[in-house]
Each structure stands twice: as structure tokens, then as C-alpha cells.
Amino acid sequence: MKLNFTIKAGLLGLAFISLGANAQTHPAKRFGKPVEFAKCGVTEYESLLQRKDPQRANKQQFEQWIAPKVAEAKARRLQKSGQNTNTVVTIPVVVHVIHNGDPVGTNENIADGQILSQITVLNQDFRKMLNTPGYNDNPVGADLEIEFCMAQRDPAGLNTSGIIRYELGSDEGWDMEDVEVLKTQTQWDPTKYLNLWVVNEIYVGGFLQLAGYAQFPTDSGLDGLDDGTPVTANTDGVVIAANCFGSVDVYPGGNYFPNKDKGRTASHEIGHFFGLRHIWGDETDCMGNDFCDDTPAAADANQGCPDADWDSCPNDAGHDMVQNYMDYTDDACLNIFTLNQKDRMMAVLANSPRRASLTTSNGCVPGEVFNTDGSLNIQGVNPGCGSTFAPQVVLKNTGNTTLTTAAINYYIDAQAPAVYNWSGSLANGQQTTIQLPEFTVAPGSHTFNVAIDSANGIDDQAPANDNKSQAFTIVGAYNTSSVIVTIMTDDFGEETIWAVVDGDQNPIAANIDFNTGQFDTYGPNELHTITVPIPADGCYSFGVFDLQGDGMCCEYGEGYYRVETAEGILIAEGGQFGQQETKDFRIDSNLGLGEKAEGLNLISLYPNPASSQLTIALPQALALPDSYTIYNSLGQVMGNGKFASATQQVNVSGYANGVYFIKIASGENSRTLRFIKS
Numbered sequence: 001m002k003l004n005f006t007i008k009a010g011l012l013g014l015a016f017i018s019l020g021a022n023a024q025t026h027p028a029k030r031f032g033k034p035v036e037f038a039k040c041g042v043t044e045y046e047s048l049l050q051r052k053d054p055q056r057a058n059k060q061q062f063e064q065w066i067a068p069k070v071a072e073a074k075a076r077r078l079q080k081s082g083q084n085t086n087t088v089v090t091i092p093v094v095v096h097v098i099h100n101g102d103p104v105g106t107n108e109n110i111a112d113g114q115i116l117s118q119i120t121v122l123n124q125d126f127r128k129m130l131n132t133p134g135y136n137d138n139p140v141g142a143d144l145e146i147e148f149c150m151a152q153r154d155p156a157g158l159n160t161s162g163i164i165r166y167e168l169g170s171d172e173g174w175d176m177e178d179v180e181v182l183k184t185q186t187q188w189d190p191t192k193y194l195n196l197w198v199v200n201e202i203y204v205g206g207f208l209q210l211a212g213y214a215q216f217p218t219d220s221g222l223d224g225l226d227d228g229t230p231v232t233a234n235t236d237g238v239v240i241a242a243n244c245f246g247s248v249d250v251y252p253g254g255n256y257f258p259n260k261d262k263g264r265t266a267s268h269e270i271g272h273f274f275g276l277r278h279i280w281g282d283e284t285d286c287m288g289n290d291f292c293d294d295t296p297a298a299a300d301a302n303q304g305c306p307d308a309d310w311d312s313c314p315n316d317a318g319h320d321m322v323q324n325y326m327d328y329t330d331d332a333c334l335n336i337f338t339l340n341q342k343d344r345m346m347a348v349l350a351n352s353p354r355r356a357s358l359t360t361s362n363g364c365v366p367g368e369v370f371n372t373d374g375s376l377n378i379q380g381v382n383p384g385c386g387s388t389f390a391p392q393v394v395l396k397n398t399g400n401t402t403l404t405t406a407a408i409n410y411y412i413d414a415q416a417p418a419v420y421n422w423s424g425s426l427a428n429g430q431q432t433t434i435q436l437p438e439f440t441v442a443p444g445s446h447t448f449n450v451a452i453d454s455a456n457g458i459d460d461q462a463p464a465n466d467n468k469s470q471a472f473t474i475v476g477a478y479n480t481s482s483v484i485v486t487i488m489t490d491d492f493g494e495e496t497i498w499a500v501v502d503g504d505q506n507p508i509a510a511n512i513d514f515n516t517g518q519f520d521t522y523g524p525n526e527l528h529t530i531t532v533p534i535p536a537d538g539c540y541s542f543g544v545f546d547l548q549g550d551g552m553c554c555e556y557g558e559g560y561y562r563v564e565t566a567e568g569i570l571i572a573e574g575g576q577f578g579q580q581e582t583k584d585f586r587i588d589s590n591l592g593l594g595e596k597a598e599g600l601n602l603i604s605l606y607p608n609p610a611s612s613q614l615t616i617a618l619p620q621a622l623a624l625p626d627s628y629t630i631y632n633s634l635g636q637v638m639g640n641g642k643f644a645s646a647t648q649q650v651n652v653s654g655y656a657n658g659v660y661f662i663k664i665a666s667g668e669n670s671r672t673l674r675f676i677k678s
Helices: 042-052 059-079 112-126 176-186 264-273 339-351 356-360
Strands: 089-099 146-150 163-167 194-199 202-204 208-210 212-214 238-241 374-380 392-397 403-412 418-426 431-435 444-455 467-474 476-478 482-488 496-502 507-510 527-533 538-546 560-565 570-574 580-587 604-606 613-617 627-632 637-642 647-651 658-666 669-677
Touching: 042 176, 042 212, 059 339, 089 112, 089 176, 089 356, 112 146, 112 264, 176 194, 176 202, 194 264, 202 212, 212 264, 238 264, 339 356, 374 403, 374 444, 374 467, 392 403, 392 418, 418 431, 482 496, 482 538, 507 527, 538 570, 570 580, 570 604, 604 669, 613 658, 627 647, 637 647
Parallel strands: 089 146, 089 163, 089 194, 163 374, 194 238, 476 580
Antiparallel strands: 202 208, 212 238, 374 392, 392 431, 403 418, 403 444, 444 467, 482 527, 482 560, 496 507, 496 538, 538 580, 560 570, 604 613, 613 647, 627 637, 627 658, 658 669
């Protein structure tokens, strides 16, 4: 089981109203309002991307860039009015299904038919297809001339169904920031494929449940990395909750959420992916702008299925276009993309990186098929909080010849490979799940690797799909009766929420009431130390949240958190994060003293980064080391000293901002740790 520290909306019964607000203004928080199932998280996601990539174009910059290109697209459309000269573009789609081991067609591991029903709906909606739910007779209703196909060629040029399944999830859902990591591990080339991720549940900031969210297109500037590749490129795509994906009308046997069961979440999110904004412009009181003149003003998002004559902005011309895919109305009410929305999408498809290249991708062209070709997919590497795991792999015959034997190498990190010899009979397209032997692995980050060494006694003819790797983590185990949580708040201590929960997400300790949503408000720059008695032989998570999404350090003070055992062994520490940070750990009463980390390896530094005072923290049982020496990144000595206590204070206020190293010496032994001066 993967421990996902997620405070569910239904459990808390509170709304995170200020999420995504400007970090400098710090408006008052509002709690206690019941959360509704949110339609779309694109606004919150864009705030996250802006923090990840400060050079990413903001709303004003993007609109300044796109406006003349939209005008050109509109002029071309008007010039071609009445002429059948437009070219329909086809976008290759790969669907990554993230599940927790449920059989195909059960819960979040949705069936192929449900996935294919979504492609059907997208083509009906984006083509305004006659005699389908995607058709409308609105004068400004547009055929976008965009179609979608399941990818038939993978990044290696081999044949594919375009549906890829990964056993990586849990019953607890995914926080948006966790999904971002998941996307980097599974994404196909975003210049050639529209990546869709299907997960069981999505949360943002631990509070607000989402139906889906998309990455908005970038302008053509070389933002982000030094080589011009945006730092957000490896997360580009669309994420959708499994029960909001596909259509009950096309595939009745699927798993659907009421009123979001006709595939319109994907139509909405892919609209964002191609540059559309919500019709109310993400501002209330009729002040928003979606930059499309033919979508009348709306005071806010509409819910349910309002009457067609509903007008939330009577001072503006036109009724709310509650049928527009970019509103929040129920799936059954939606059937309009407008001509101006088409102009925006055409401008994006012609000019935006990773959008323009989709129109020339060969992903819809069938891939190559060899005679002898087995492919592997890692079915599950999910050790939860244990120290052992037994991985599964799926062997599929993607060749023309019946597959009868395969030699499969598997190993962890850089260990020598072991060999699993499979035998059986797989015709083209058939697959089997192989249970590999159990591993015992030390705590920390690892990589599981698997590869086909031979198929039918000869070299596999398509090695590109033979090798797979997957990262996983073994959580640390500790023998203690309690943990010590230390919270040092920043200038806005009222934004900090923390909790320790067990493996079933039940609270052990927290500064929040999980039933009412009320929490103990901390003041600015306050130190809080809490002893948390904790049962042995269980799995736990510590999580810390910042309600403004700017962490505890270092722009608004030097806040930090620290979690350690009663014996002084460090479990987690930090302070620089966005909305949240979590740490999983295990309490095991069977651990012997010889299995614990000892000596200098238990020394830690906090806060890190530090701007004035750095603390060198020693475990209680460790004798004081002899001395410490501080070096800069060039190896020059910046300072040194002797230890006077187990929490040695070091003044670093006079150091220039940057990376430093502190070497701690004890007899013939030493340890070097890194810290950042900010």
C-alpha cells in the first residue's frame, strides 16, 4: 500500500477557498464551508506551475502573445467562410491508467471500452458531429476540425493500443503534486502525443477534490531551463478522475460519477490544453474575461443544468452560455464550442510549443510489428511501508510468431541480475502476468529494473520495448514509543497545518480537528514542540501544509519542521515546499539496536536553508564530536569551531547566499553535510 497523506474533503468538510491566491497579500482564510466535487483544477494547477517555473508566461503575458495570432486565425476563418478548404487535424492520444491492482474494468482500472468511449465523445464534441450529443444549432457553434485517435505507434515506432496500465496507485487517491511526479515517470513524448492520465481520485492541497485538470499551453518563448526546454514540459498533458472519463451512453458498463458520466470532463480539460479559459474568466461578479467575444459574460461558474435563458450578468448582452464545454454545468447540458474559441485553439495549434507539433505527429500511423517480439510492462512495485516487496511484470506478445519462452532479467539498482525463465503459449496480442520472487530492500530510494534477455531462444527483434524501470521507496523503520514534532512557523504561522496519521489515514495527532475542519492557529515565528505517543508495529505519515502554497521558508521568515523519535533519531525535516510535504515511516518494535543508524550518520542540520543561525543537531546518545569546519562550494574554509552542546549553533548570517558544506570530525571518523545559505 502506498501511503498518500490526503486530507479528504468529505472527511474534513471544509473548503480551501484561498488556494492559489497571491502569496504576498495573505487574505483571510475561510473554513467550515462544505466542499463540493470540483469540476476543474486548472487555476490551482497554473499557480503550481508558476511556482515551479517563474519564467513561465503569466495570464497577461500569454494573452499579449496570443492575441494577434488569434486575430490572424479569425481573419483566415472569415476569409474561408463557405469554402471547404480547411484541413482537419488528428491528435494522437495515449491513455495512462493508474490503478492499485484492481482487475481491468474494476474501479479506477477502467475497461478498454470505457477509454475508447471517451475518444468517441471527443470526436463528437470537437467536430460538432451531426446526430450525436456533440451537435448544436447555435449560430456561433463551431466544428473545431480537430479529431483524436488512440496512438497506434509508441515512441520507439512499435505497434501499440495507446492504452498503458500501471499499478502505482492506492485507495486514497492522489494529491496534485504527487501526480506531477507520476507524470514525469510515465509520460510519452509530449511533442508527439496528447498524454491523458486516468487516476482514481485527485486532490489539490489535500482539501479540494477535482474531476480533472490540464496544463495550459505556453507561449513560444524559451522559458525555463538554460537549453530553452520549459521545466514543465515533462508534465504536459491532462489528468482526469477515472469515474469522470468516458461515456455511459457509449459504454454503459463503466464506472461513472453522476452528472459527469458523458465524457465532457475530458472535452473541458482538453479545451484548456488547447488554450481555452473558463467562460466566466475565473473572476466573479461579471468581471472576468475568457477573451472570446461570442461567449457572453457570466458572474461565476454555473452548476447543474440551468435554463437556457439564465442570465447572471443582466447588464451585459446575452444569456449565460450554460451549454459551453468551458462551464461547470452537468455533462448532459454541454454541447458548444464557439467560433471564437475555435480561433484561439487554431492559434495555439499553429504557434504553441508541444501543440503545433501534434498536428504533424505520426502517432496515428500503425507501428512496426516483428515476428519475434515480446514486450514488458511493470505491473506493480508498491511495497507500501514494508521492507519487502514482490514485483509483478506483464509479458505481452507483440510479435507475429507465438511466444513460447522468454528469459527475463530483473534486478534492483546496480545489483547483478537474476533470471526468470518463463514458458507458455502467447499468440499475438496476448499477455500474461508474472509474479517475481520477493525482495528484501534497505530503506531509501531504489529502482527496479526488468528486461527480456531472449524470446523463443533468440534475441528479441524489437529491444526498445524489452527494458523497463520503475522507481520506488522503502520507508524508514524506527523503534520508539513516541515521535517529537517540532514546528517553527514563518511570518504567517496561521497558514501552517500539520498532522500525523496512521496507514488508514486516521489522525494520531494534528493541529486540526478532522471532524470540524477547525485548527489551532499558530502565530508568526513561534516554536511548537509536540510529543506524539505512537503505537508500535504500524505505518504512519507526517504531513505539513501551507495554506498559501509557499511553504514555511524562506521568503517570509525561516520556518521549519522537524520530526524525530524520542531517542533523537531524525525521521523528517524541511521547510521549503509549496502546498504540502509528507514523509512516510514505520514503527517496528522488532528492530534491534544494531539495525539503527548510529553515530555521525544521525547528525542533522536545521533550518536548511538558513539565513542567520544554523543548528547542528546530535542524537542524545552520541558523544560530542571534536570539531566542525565549514567550506564553500570552491572548497575554501569559511569557518570552524568546537562542539559545546548537542544542539550547536553556528552563525552564518555573514555568508553570501549559496551552497556550503560542513565537515564534522570525531576521532578518525567524519561526516560532511550540505546546507544552503539564503
